[in-house]
Amino acid sequence: MPANDGKPARTPGPRQDPELLRRLLRAKDRMDAASHEDWPVQRLAQVSHVSAAHFARSFKDAFGLPPHRYLLTRRIERAKTLLRDSEQPILDIALQTGWNSLGTFGRTFRDITGESPGELRAREQIARQQRGMPPCFAKAAHRPDLTIAVSEKRRRQADATKSPTFEPEDIT
Secondary structure, eight states, X not given: OOTTTTOOOOOOGGXXXXXXXXXXHHHHHHHHHTTTSOOOHHHHHHHHTSOHHHHHHHHHHHHSSOXXXXXXXXXXXXXXXXXXXXXXXXXXXXXXXXXXXXXXXXXXXXXXXXXXXXXXXXXXXXXXXXXXXXXXXXXXXXXXXXXXXXXXXXXXXXXXXXXXXXXXXXXX
């Protein structure tokens, strides 16, 4: 049996219809311009003039990430920039970048970057004092990597921290 359960493989992004790609780019541009807003798949599909299922599938094929992860990447990227380049309170940054709760922002930020917003801010301030790197290089070097879903990352971390149960065997 084929690895894909007999289903035909989806066509990769470069072979997609140019008109569809333009529509997908329109939705992507809207997310980039207003990443702080809610962008459910249905709303993005309306921008692209396709069905929600077709949009989600085509977006992932074209850009390598589902729309939600792409949006999450943009929000984290923007939050990192604000943390690094401003003195705004972390709560204000969370609200500006699309989160409704400081707790959700902090947990998601830590899951993706490996450190809390406050830790990132402190580290970046120290690093900036030690080197004179232009912000555009620092931003590119610290772009979040969302090749797996945040929930999957949490599950893997939880599995890694669980210690295996050890049951001594009777040795006779």
